[in-house]
Amino acid sequence: MLTALLIDDEPPANERLRTMLKHHGRIEVVAVAESLSEARARLAERVVDVIFLDVEIPGGSGLNLLPEVPAGTEVVFVTAYETYAVEAFAASALDYLVKPVHPDRLDETVCRLEEMTMLRRLKAAHAGGDSSLDDGMNASERSGGRATDAGPVTKRGRMLTDTIHLPRERKKRTGAVMIGDICWIESLQNYTRVGLRNPGRVALFRRRLWEWEADLPAGLFTRLGKSLIVQLAAIQETQWKSRDETVVTFGTRLAPLTLGRSAALRLQNLIAGEHLGPIEGS
Numbered sequence: 001m002l003t004a005l006l007i008d009d010e011p012p013a014n015e016r017l018r019t020m021l022k023h024h025g026r027i028e029v030v031a032v033a034e035s036l037s038e039a040r041a042r043l044a045e046r047v048v049d050v051i052f053l054d055v056e057i058p059g060g061s062g063l064n065l066l067p068e069v070p071a072g073t074e075v076v077f078v079t080a081y082e083t084y085a086v087e088a089f090a091a092s093a094l095d096y097l098v099k100p101v102h103p104d105r106l107d108e109t110v111c112r113l114e115e116m117t118m119l120r121r122l123k124a125a126h127a128g129g130d131s132s133l134d135d136g137m138n139a140s141e142r143s144g145g146r147a148t149d150a151g152p153v154t155k156r157g158r159m160l161t162d163t164i165h166l167p168r169e170r171k172k173r174t175g176a177v178m179i180g181d182i183c184w185i186e187s188l189q190n191y192t193r194v195g196l197r198n199p200g201r202v203a204l205f206r207r208r209l210w211e212w213e214a215d216l217p218a219g220l221f222t223r224l225g226k227s228l229i230v231q232l233a234a235i236q237e238t239q240w241k242s243r244d245e246t247v248v249t250f251g252t253r254l255a256p257l258t259l260g261r262s263a264a265l266r267l268q269n270l271i272a273g274e275h276l277g278p279i280e281g282s
Helices: 011-024 036-045 062-068 085-090 103-127 209-215 261-271
Strands: 002-007 027-033 050-053 074-079 095-098 163-167 174-178 182-188 191-196 201-205 221-225 228-231 237-242 245-249 257-259
Touching (some): 002 011, 002 103, 011 027, 011 103, 050 062, 062 074, 103 201, 174 201, 209 228, 237 261, 245 261, 257 261
Antiparallel strands (some): 163 174, 182 191, 182 228
């Protein structure tokens, strides 16, 4: 079960959120704070999976607490004001809930939190060389992500307004994604992370990169590396910070995407209109 810290200066608000989370049965509220100083004390006592944080609390802004949040702890803002949303997502908040929080909207946040928890586990296993994540990989993927002669049935006639229904990180759950909302897709073994412009979130799906590539409209999505596909038309701004780091922005709600050197160089050449050959190893 995931653990949560509630930070709000209104006790009724904390109690209502605690009750709503209790109904989910998947998150346990282990601590509550009603001020910035009390929040710092709770964080020092225990590391939690998620913090539900109000912006305007005694002692300062909840945004001031973000530098002290441990790595691996997600932050969900819960506030009566919509004006802080841009700042919250710029600070990589998991979600932004406006009071009064609707149960269905909270359920979406809980699902998102579970996805991120699963993602961290997968990344940790991948970094440690856990081959068990490859159990579901077929021969075409072991050969570099290409389809075999039988290959997947392509659906290149799709348009940006079409919707794709596909499995989520749990086998019994499915999700629907409108193609035009897809900003980027990153491979993670048998899973993929997908940056969605609307509603501005990163989702985890039980789908491999080559399956996406076979299903997306031709000419609209481009490979920037063996593990990354990007919709070029969705890019709003590109910042070349250094030869090893480039930040790509897709909008105010979706957190920016950081590219490494090779992917950034390929993107730069594409923007310049240069013809590029196939990606090595793909």
